[in-house]
Amino acid sequence: MLEIKNLHVKLEEEDKQILKGVNLTVGAGQVHAIMGPNGSGKSTLSYVLSGRGGYEVTEGAATLNGTDLLDLEPEERAAAGLFLAFQYPVEIPGVGNMTFLRTAVNAQRKARGEDELSATDFLKVIRAKAKDLQIDAEMLKRPVNVGFSGGEKKRNEILQMAMLEPKMCILDETDSGLDVDAMKLVADGVNALRDAGRSFLVITHYQRLLDHIKPDVVHIMADGKIIKTGGPELALEVENNGYADLLEERV
């Protein structure tokens, strides 16, 4: 599904190397988790994969089902099946949540040569999915993320993911800011989407989310590299002991 090879990334504006050779392969249907200290480059990796500006890839490659991701515009990556649930979802005053989502769904369908969804069909689908995530109709009418609480923003990310049905879902700290019940809702939302043709890369600091979304593989990222890869037990180790031992091992 997703294959990242020796990815080196620096900031476009300054001479600051952030990713220093990331190697990562996520197979179809798998859930991988990435943990790692603050500032280790987890969000940068997710941004670079989704095509945000401001970064320069100096070496390496990233492909989604064989397609070179780094060559595509952000919207083309989305149409190819990539989705990023943002660590900090953006507020967009003046753009209605509903308008935005319908535009996005139909733009992706169009890019894939599928028919657009009619307004009524779209409404039906979004109402059902919003209900599952306990997002009320009033929130759908508001401008994108404007005035949403931290947890509401995160649930809105998952709603977008559910509507767009991507193949490769990257969740950047979707658990942060969620209360215990909301975390359960979000995890249920993610688990409902789990399927043999869909993969997840879950960035988190806490074991708690991984209790709900069971990962197949756990990676530890530090200083722009994956320093250790293991099974679910690796997350428990981090939870109990922090990163100190892992970082030391590396030296």
Added chain:
Amino acid sequence: MALSQPKDAGVVALIDALGAVSDTGCLAAARADALTRVRATGLPTRRDEYWRYTRPDTLTQAEVPTAAVFAHDDAPMFGEIDQVRLVFVDGVFDPAASDDPALAGIVIERLAEVQQRDIHWAKEVYGKLETAGQTPVARPLAALNTAFATDGIVLHVTGKAGKPVSISYLHENDTSDAILHHVIRIDAGADLTLLEQGPGAARLNKVMEVEIGDGGAFHHVQAQGRDHERRAVTHTFARLGTESRFKSFTLTVNGVMTRNECIIELTGDDAVAHVAGASVGDGNFHHDDTVFVTHDALNCESRQVFKKVLRNGATGVFQGKILVKKDAQKTDGYQISQALLLDGDSQFLAKPELEIYADDVVCSHGSTSGAIDTDSLFYLRSRGVPVAEATDLMTLAFLAEAIDEIDDPALAADLLSRLQGWLARRRS
């Protein structure tokens, strides 16, 4: 020195080109007075502080710069709305294309006919609001208009007008120079919606004087037409009585030169005046909103909301002032002007001003200009929205605050679809 001695050569040339001022009928005195005033002040020049950001020469020169007639196949503006339609072609009234002006709650007449009479109420308004609006800042092109206007609409609203009155300004001659002057009196408790649309002429000088009686309401929506080469200078003078309402919205799409001045005087307590505009320009586009709101009564509210989208070297100007006089306590004044610059070549020049002599008031103003927010753009694109569509969504979102100023949802939807069309035509 005689007052009528012209101050500059420009005013002589233009006045000569315009010919004689009509000296008979009930408006003759107002016209003669206006001519004297404009001779004394001269016409605006680049050196005038009030014209610092907008070059007045093409508006004041005797010879009209040509403006090619712009062909388009848009559906007529406000076409879906039941209305009494009045049509001017290059500044000349077209009775055949106009509806019968008989309408409950309102008397509709032509200025050209009214001025032939010896007695008419229009005499009490014509040139009066314009004259009052000349201080503290002179507006010579409005005085020129009062002196030379060839026609216009004279409206007396006595009740709730049965439907909106619309004025369409067609442009069919590429050197037409139109001077139109409308006079509107809204009686106490009466209510009028006025729609205006179209470029009007190669060069249009339009004045509208609106007197709103106690508890009266005036709703105004105008769209200035898509012609690229047209020029326009417009002045709206409004005087508001107690508990009256004035709401005006202007959409400007294209146009090499537009100067819209709005001069509002809140003279009765608890009156409300909202003036707003959305303008979009591409390339050779210069658009100037100049607003002057005077609070001279208790507990009045005024609101100015102006948004401009500029690309390819287009220029937007905003000069907005709120003047709160000494006794205008409890004034609520708000002013915002913003420009979205779609590239680095475009510019927005703003001069927001507050001048407050009362102590118990709430007034705020703000002005910003900037590019599309890159984080928002990326967020939309990351969901699969192509960059052009995402940019349009953001642009319409930017304009939304101004469009929201229009009360009638059908009118707002119509204007919004025009803006969408304009953006869609610019997708590369």
